[in-house]
Amino acid sequence: MPEIEFNNIVKRFGRVTVLEDLNLQVDDGEFLVLLGPSGCGKTTLLNMLAGLQEVTGGSIVIGGRDVTDLDPKDRGLAMVFQSYALYPTKTVRGNLKFGLSVQKLDRAEIERRVAWAANLLQIDKLLDRKPAQLSGGQRQRVAIGRALVKNVDVFLFDEPLSNLDAKLRTEMRLEIKQLHQELEKTIVFVTHDQVEAMTMASRIAVMNGGVIQQIATPDEIYERPANLFVAQFIGSPAMNTLKATVERADGSVSAVHAPTGARIDLSAYSFSAAPKDGDAVIVGLRPEHFSIGCNGHADAGAYFSLPVRYTEKTGSDVTAFLDSGDGGLIAVRFDHKHHHVPKMGEMVEIHFPKDRFDIFDAASEKRI
Amino acid sequence: MAIRWSWASPRIALIPALTVTAVAFLGAICWTIWISFTRSRRFPDYAINLAEWTRQYERLFRDNAWETALKNVLILAIGSALAIVFGFILAAMIEREKRGEGFFRTLFLYPLAVSFIVTGIVWRWMFNPDLGIQNFLRGLGWESANFNWLADPQTAMYGIILASIWHGLGFYMALMLAGLKSINSEIWSAARLDGVSFWRLYIEIIIPMLKFTFLTCAILLSLGVVKTYDIVLAMTGGGPGTSTWTPAYFVINSYAARGNIGYASSAAVMMLLMTAALFLPLVLATAWQARRREAMAQ
Amino acid sequence: MTMTAQTASLATPVSKSLRRKRIRGSSIAVLVFLAMWAAFVSIPLYVVIVTSFKTMDQVALGQVFALPTEWTFEPWRKAWSEVCAGMTCEGVSHGFWVSMKILFPSLLISIGISSVTGYALALWKIRWAGTFLFILFLCAFVPFQIIMIPLVVLISSLGIFGTIWAVAIVHSVLAMPLLTLIFRNFYKDVPEELINAAIMDCGSFWRIFFEIILPMSANIMIVVLILMITTVWNDYLIGLVFGGVGTQPMTVILANTVITSFGEVQYNVDMAAALLTAIPPLIVYFAVGKFFVQGITAGAIKG
Structure with missing residues (x-):
């Protein structure tokens, strides 16, 4: 009771x-x-x-x-x-x-x-x-x-x-x-x-x-x-959100982020309601889930290569803010023991695991 | 040598205030004290006869009118203290019952904007035996109603006290209200959750928290009481007889009516001593409060 | 966006009836008590107002609370321009203009000296500022009677005894300690950095005062103005002692009219005269009551 x-x-x-x-x-x-x-x-x-x-x-x-x-x-x-x-x-x-x-x-x-x-x-x-x-x-x-x-x-x-x-x-x-x-x-x-x-x-x-x-x-x-509010309120730095468009082809689902041209593989994401082709969605990527470096990961769902705007060092962690191409920033957090701290303007390659995405409907901002 | 203006200007700017303080306050106080030891009558006479330098004071202490004045100041202080008590009760009620706060505050405070002379005249009219409250109450059937207080030496002071309370009530209420508002609102919430009764909350928590406000009110009230003059003049003119004289009234009377500067000065010095006696606690309390605040800050 | 979406989905009608605010018994008791005090406070004002509009015939009936059967402005006219104070029969109007003439120099002198002094003591490093403030603090509580007689001697020796200037100067002297403390307490909250920046920029004591500090002082000026206007207007003793024939302020004229009047007493005229005297400070009070409360509490709580 x-x-x-x-x-x-x-x-x-x-x-x-x-x-x-x-x-x-x-x-x-x-x-x-x-x-x-x-x-x-x-x-x-x-x-x-x-x-x-x-x-x-x-x-x-x-x-x-x-x-x-x-x-x-x-x-x-x-x-x-x-x-x-x-x-x-x-x-x-x-x-x-x-x-x-x-x-x-x-x-x-x-x-x-x-x-x-x-x-x-x-x-x-x-x-x-x-x-x-x-x-x-x-x-x-x-x-x-x-x-x-x-x-x-x-x-x-x-x-x-x-x-x-x-x-x-x-x-x-x-x-x-x-x-x-x-x-x-x-x-x-x-x-x-x-x-x-x-x-x-x-x-x-x-x-x-x-x-x-x-x-x-x-x-x-x-x-x-x-929903998007909860996603952005919890977590520090706040979750990155990218506006993307759903593309469905031969049974696979992906979303395209227009400014970077990146294709985000959503095949491992469990939708509660499957989106249609052309739906506008918001893809949430937690900064701490990125892996950094040129070696491609087998389970990577998204890949970006972006220039560094600036970096913030907080003890063991580094947060790098990358230029997402449309004026926004993508925050990436990593342990600086395992990777050198990139300089300003340096191109960095980042991967995001395909099972860690959060997808929200662009209009209702609810999780789908 | 060049003058450093940033050093000199502030000091030059202080000259008027320093002069006023030195001449009109410190100098004047010393002058009065000096004169109180002389035989000055209408005009100041600066010679002190060392054989009988306390002459004015000896006369003063034998003077029945002075004795009455001292007694009255005491009665007035005790009676006017009701203004603090009621001021607190009203403030507490206004604070508790938020409805009409602005209205009641404005209403209770307006007498303060009215001068003592007008206050006295108004209340004199209320106490008028033939045309005032007494007549009104008798007209309603209360035949034995007696509000002719001002005509009787036994009750005249109570009339003055009533008018003083009417005048000062709002002031103490405003101070108390400010004090009550400074209490953290979560204290009230905590007490509500504890289920503390109304009386225990006020007696055990709120009033102890406001003790400094109460002390301030008490000292301001006493200082005001010592200076009471206008309202007595307007209500009774000191009468009947000398029954409503106050020390301040005594000083003015000795100076203006009797034309005795020496005598008036000795009474004024006594007033200064009374003020000092009341004032010392305030200075100590302020220092104590400051120390406590420092201790809290640590 | 989230919020609108959520509230939209929740905009189902609330079936539960909305509860009414409860009024408790204790609330009623409190309001009754407050209303009784309100009556005590307002009855004298009511009585005075109705009396001042009654004819003397109705006043003589002794019904203090009754409304005038016949409203008349005659008592007001008499009080303003005819009533006798001692020997002269000019009404209280003469006193009104004298009080006005006393008021303005008093305000100018007292506020001028006190604001500059408060500013110098609060913001310029003067080693003995603390001591001086303490002396001012003591002076603020000195009863007027103790310095009255020497001030009479002093003012006489200046040759202005019995003039409007004598009254105004004594008012200014008496108000100076308290006003200085009020100004000083206000100015000491001005950030030190602001003054340091101003000293670096121009450095002049007077320019900083007039160009930076004074324009910041609007609030405290209102408070002090109200405090001074009511104090000066309501004063009786200073006007009585230092004013001469023809330079006595309104309160003194009023007291002379009411207290030492000869012949038949005209209560309705007395009450009209009292109201005329009380109106200016009451206007100030009802117009800017909020500052009035601040003023009197500023006067009370110092240090």
């Missing part, structure tokens, strides 16, 4: 419609990440789940209970905020206890839970400090602790890592994932950072413009993006 259900959710602010007829189910014990650019409605969705914003239409069900009209405190969930929202005038202990004191638990139980959470998050030594005396990472732990002590089934995270520096972010990412594995609670996590989503989620819901574009496991999202 799904733990959380959004049924036909509509959200309007005055005349502006943010979400229209949205449906989403989160399974029990799942780590669902709502991923999307800012303004895509993901935080609104989370706030409506928490009860901080009211829905304009539709219903929300948590654990089989319709909570649409319930107060936030009665929904049986806990939330970790972007700015942590620690009560600045209370100590860490006071912050952890404050939410519990409302629930009329006996004192020993409160102490037990505080001690358990403090121990789990290694903040035992900070219990008597005020939030102002804590570092960013420590505040983050306290904020998580404040959610943990409530002993609820659903945890909500609203971009909790965005205020941390890169190193701490990586650490906290791992910790939150471990916490999830240990506690086996349902987590809904909002972020705009694809790395966070890919590393932590059991499923990702990619949102854009108030619409869920795709819900799938991280692998599925990466390997089989449902």
